[in-house]
Amino acid sequence: MLSVVVAPGQGAPVFARGAQVPHDAASTMKVAVLAALYRSGVDWDARVPVVNRFRSLTGAVYGNSRSWDSDPLPWEHLGERVPLRWLAGRMVTHSSNLATNLCLEQVGPEAVAEVWRRAGATGGSPRGIEDYPARDAGVHNRVSALDLVRLLQSLEGEVLALLEHNAHRVDLAAGLPPGTRLASKNGWFPGLRHSAALVHPDDAPPYVLAVCYTGPLAGGHDVEDPAARLLARISRGVWQRRQAIAVASADR
Structure with missing residues (x-):
């Protein structure tokens, strides 16, 4: 299943395909954890014990x-112990x-x-990464492409600034001209590949x-993944129509 949503930086989508189809959130849920941390008022310089429990x-x-x-x-x-900010x-970024589960424990x-609700999303990510007991009990992290667009549109500038340092510049980023500024987060494992980005032409x-x-195109690899190349082609096509997005939004 392929879902695609294109929207201006703020405003309603101008293109949608399978916009509200639920998918496993994978690592895109990390954006909501980051936003929750930012809005919580926690001390970002506090040193957190690194445990795997x-x-x-x-x-x-x-x-x-x-x-x-x-x-x-x-x-x-x-x-x-390492700084929460790190x-x-x-x-x-990586x-x-x-780190996600350690951050999630700081905010709950x-x-x-609440981050998802505030964004107007219908999906969400209630459980931590690899919380298999919760998964087996029927608790799943689900998002749609529309949820991800709404989430990015709801973020503060400081949160978006961190997303600009995403080191995994594959899929959507790979379809853009080199040096294009974007705030993005992707997620992948065998059977799925998702990515969402705020692009600044x-x-x-x-x-x-x-x-x-x-x-089946999603092999679960970071770079050598047919699904990543598919997303890059979609990103390239949207980039070529970047001027029309604002026009279409204004017409609405």
Whole structure:
């Protein structure tokens, strides 16, 4: 299933395909955790113990798999204390699963749910990464392409600034001219590839693009993934029509 939504930086979508179809959120949920942290008022300079033991929504205990984490660096600090600000950065710039759960524990799932509600999203991400006890109990992280567009449109400038440092410049970013400014977050594992971005062209107003793909093209690899190339082609096509997005929005 392929879902695509294109919208101006602020405003209603000008193109939608499968906009409200629910997909597994994958790592796109990390954006909502980041926003919840930012809005919580927590001390970003507080030093947080790095552990791999978390409380499931079911009350059970679970941990992350090091081999499934795209960011090895936080694992090197197990048993130490590191600044919360650093963990939040690794969560969205290198998509660290361990950092995500450590950040989520600082604010709690209800604060993350409020981020989605405030954005006007119908989906959400109530459980941590690899909270399999909750998943087995029927609790799933689901989002739609429209949810992701609304989420990006709702974010503060400081949060978007962190998303501009996403190191995984594949899929949507790969379809843009080199050096194009964008705030983005992607997510992938076998069977899905999602990405959402606020793109800042030099010659047109900003626009938001979200693409969610669930299907056999997604091999689960960061770069060498047919689904990533599909998203890049979609991004390239939207870029070529960047001038028309603002016109279409004004006509509405």
